Amino acid sequence: MEFRFSEIPYKRMTIEEYKERAQVLIDEFKNAASGEAQIEVHKKMTALDGDFSTAYTLASIRHDANTVDEFYKAEQDYYDEILPQVQAVGNEYQKLLYDSPYKEYLKSVIGEIAFKQIEYSLKAFDEKIVSLMQEENALVTKYQALLASAKIEFNGEVLNLSLLGKYLVDGDREVRKAANEKRVEFFLSVKDELDEIYDQLVKNRDKQAKELGFKTYTEMAYYKMGRIAYDREAVEVFRNEVKTYLVPVAEKLHDKRRVRLGLDKLNAIDEGVYFAYGNPAPQGTADDIFAAGKEMYSDLSAETKEFFDYMLEHELFEVLGRKNKNAGGYMTTIHNYDHAPFIYANFNGTSGDVDVMTHECGHAFQGFVTRNYEFAEFNNITMETAETHSMSMEFFTEKYMELFFKDKADDYRTMHIEDAFAFIPYGCMVDEFQHIVYDNPQFTPAERNAAWKKLEEQYKPHLVFDDEYFGSGAFWQKQKHIYCYPFYYIDYCLAQTCALQFKTKMDENYADAWDKYLAFCLESGKDYFGSMLKNAGLKSPLEKGCVEEISKKIGDRIL
Numbered sequence: 001m002e003f004r005f006s007e008i009p010y011k012r013m014t015i016e017e018y019k020e021r022a023q024v025l026i027d028e029f030k031n032a033a034s035g036e037a038q039i040e041v042h043k044k045m046t047a048l049d050g051d052f053s054t055a056y057t058l059a060s061i062r063h064d065a066n067t068v069d070e071f072y073k074a075e076q077d078y079y080d081e082i083l084p085q086v087q088a089v090g091n092e093y094q095k096l097l098y099d100s101p102y103k104e105y106l107k108s109v110i111g112e113i114a115f116k117q118i119e120y121s122l123k124a125f126d127e128k129i130v131s132l133m134q135e136e137n138a139l140v141t142k143y144q145a146l147l148a149s150a151k152i153e154f155n156g157e158v159l160n161l162s163l164l165g166k167y168l169v170d171g172d173r174e175v176r177k178a179a180n181e182k183r184v185e186f187f188l189s190v191k192d193e194l195d196e197i198y199d200q201l202v203k204n205r206d207k208q209a210k211e212l213g214f215k216t217y218t219e220m221a222y223y224k225m226g227r228i229a230y231d232r233e234a235v236e237v238f239r240n241e242v243k244t245y246l247v248p249v250a251e252k253l254h255d256k257r258r259v260r261l262g263l264d265k266l267n268a269i270d271e272g273v274y275f276a277y278g279n280p281a282p283q284g285t286a287d288d289i290f291a292a293g294k295e296m297y298s299d300l301s302a303e304t305k306e307f308f309d310y311m312l313e314h315e316l317f318e319v320l321g322r323k324n325k326n327a328g329g330y331m332t333t334i335h336n337y338d339h340a341p342f343i344y345a346n347f348n349g350t351s352g353d354v355d356v357m358t359h360e361c362g363h364a365f366q367g368f369v370t371r372n373y374e375f376a377e378f379n380n381i382t383m384e385t386a387e388t389h390s391m392s393m394e395f396f397t398e399k400y401m402e403l404f405f406k407d408k409a410d411d412y413r414t415m416h417i418e419d420a421f422a423f424i425p426y427g428c429m430v431d432e433f434q435h436i437v438y439d440n441p442q443f444t445p446a447e448r449n450a451a452w453k454k455l456e457e458q459y460k461p462h463l464v465f466d467d468e469y470f471g472s473g474a475f476w477q478k479q480k481h482i483y484c485y486p487f488y489y490i491d492y493c494l495a496q497t498c499a500l501q502f503k504t505k506m507d508e509n510y511a512d513a514w515d516k517y518l519a520f521c522l523e524s525g526k527d528y529f530g531s532m533l534k535n536a537g538l539k540s541p542l543e544k545g546c547v548e549e550i551s552k553k554i555g556d557r558i559l
């Protein structure tokens with residue numbers, strides 16, 4: 001299909017139009033006299049959702065790329081308002097699909113996994129919690145606005161939290177110390193508000209769960225996240241393995257880094273720094289990064305070459321840092337234009353820019369190779385699978401890092417694997433914390449901080465804080481997932497464990513590891529996570545013994 005992103009025309013889809021078209025299809029579905037006829041209606045429903053998603057995605061990318069453009073800001077506001085209504089219609093349609101008299105036939109076409117997903121999503125939603133959900137969204141927005149409001153004076157500049165970020169990992173310890181003091185000052189100034197917002201969020205989510213008949217929000221969240229492949233007990237086994245086998249290796253790793261940095265003790269302000277000079281950064285301009293990306297993917301495989309050329313040809317990157325752009329980075333899909341993957345980011349001269357070429361392109365590559373699948377359900381992947389695609393691509397592209405980092409490529413690889421490995425205990429901590437919080441919705445802010453502090457002692461025992469804010473067990477307040485995407489975090493830990501397995505496989509036989517990875521990408525969301533891993537020759541991180549094995553292998557390699 002011929003198109004360029006900048007030339008795609010935009011037209012709003014109103015809620016009236018959506019509802020009208022959906023109603024016609026819902027009636028048609030009810031009256032369909034066979035499974036085959038229902039599948040035909042299902043295709044039309046997917047097309048309608050595609051039309052809506054295309055309009056919504058275009059508006060939201062263009063708004064993110066220029067927040068002062070009044071036209072797209074109004075469009076974004078419009079969709080934010082109508083989205084719950086669109087979801088309610090979707091829910092109504094899903095119920096019909098799920099209760100269809102031709103269910104067995106439908107299952108044979110769009111897959112058993114799709115039906116399991118629908119079952120889970122129906123359990124986690126009901127019209128009666130819509131007003132609570134709206135209140136929840138408002139609280140999340142309030143949290144984001146509060147953090148975005150930070151105006152920190154530093155080095156003669158006024159910075160927000162993300163711009164301050166680069167000083168927090170400065171090679172000069174005095175600079176990062178001063179930057180952290182400023183950050184602490186800001187968090188102390190909004191501490192009570194942060195506690196209040198979280199308290200309301202926890203109580204709101206607890207109420208939603210109870211309205212739906214769940215004992216706790218934890219239970220509801222597993223349905224909401226579509227965790228069809230594992231439950232709370234399995235996650236607990238994983239976290240315990242991490243505590244027993246992975247944390248000791250990670251601690252040795254931190255100590256090795258401490259020596260490299262020439263420090264007597266590793267303080268919290270040294271956590272994100274890997275070398276005495278600071279962290280390796282890409283050399284050259286944004287154009288150089290793209291040129292390197294092109295060279296890398298051309299060499300890696302025929303599929304990645306085709307992918308990257310396609311991305312460039314259709315202008316599917318919006319990644320340069322600019323004033324008036326929203327923070328953050330993501331990959332999304334433009335449904336009506338070939339299901340084209342699209343990458344949004346903000347280049348800032350750090351190694352994070354290369355992550356766009358490796359991590360975000362990992363997501364986009366998987367979207368690209370599966371873009372022509374007949375049913376959207378085949379690509380309805382859960383987060384641990386999606387992050388396995390992207391985090392593994394970070395390792396498959398490691399051998400090309402000279403293209404980006406020149407003489408610092410080895411340093412980058414050292415930083416990358418240490419960072420990847422040491423992330424897992426932190427991620428588990430975020431997950432366990434949320435289990436504790438939602439199991440105990442009556443907790444006071446002080447009790448929550450005490451719980452966090454206790455987890456820090458288990459997962460990151462080396463950690464020393466000098467300041468009165470982060471040192472008091474309040475570090476979790478800067479982790480936006482805890483406020484905005486509850487229970488979304490263990491996914492990264494599971495995915496990282498799989499990516500590290502791919503890493504050890506590619507050390508043994510790169511070509512074979514790549515073939516398995518490609519096959520795993522192509523399976524998309526067609527099977528259960530554990531089965532797809534098995535097909536790729538990997539162990540499931542939720543199986544006993546997997547974390548122990550990978551900890552040993554990676555430990556042997558990097559210690």
Ligand code: ZN
Nearest residue numbers: 359363387390
């Ligand atoms: Zn990702």
